[in-house]
Amino acid sequence: xxxxxxxxxxxxxxxxxxxxxxxxxxNPLDFxxxxxxxxxxMQYTGLLDKNGKEIYEGxxxxxxxxxxxxxxxEYKEQSFEPALLNEGVIIGNIYEHSNLINNKEIK
Numbered sequence: 001x002x003x004x005x006x007x008x009x010x011x012x013x014x015x016x017x018x019x020x021x022x023x024x025x026x027n028p029l030d031f032x033x034x035x036x037x038x039x040x041x042m043q044y045t046g047l048l049d050k051n052g053k054e055i056y057e058g059x060x061x062x063x064x065x066x067x068x069x070x071x072x073x074e075y076k077e078q079s080f081e082p083a084l085l086n087e088g089v090i091i092g093n094i095y096e097h098s099n100l101i102n103n104k105e106i107k
């Protein structure tokens with residue numbers, strides 16, 4: 001049975017104003033008012049990290065394994081990668097915290 005309570009959420013990185021905007025498809029008042037050409041749109045995965053924070057595409061998730069590996073969340077082949085996102089912790093995103101992906105090997 002399909003979950004009718006599922007909220008489809010997005011966030012946009014405004015490349016001109018350097019700020020993040022959050023919105024849903026069903027609330028036009030939240031919709032970004034800047035031109036789409038300057039927006040980087042990222043979808044909510046429907047998952048929470050280990051601390052209960054919503055995970056979006058473009059988030060950098062760190063896993064406490066033997067290497068403290070970091071992954072950038074991406075949508076590939078009809079699913080979000082990496083799997084098991086709820087076992088990691090969001091430490092930033094690719095737009096506001098790009099320094100976190102330069103000093104670690106990202107998968």
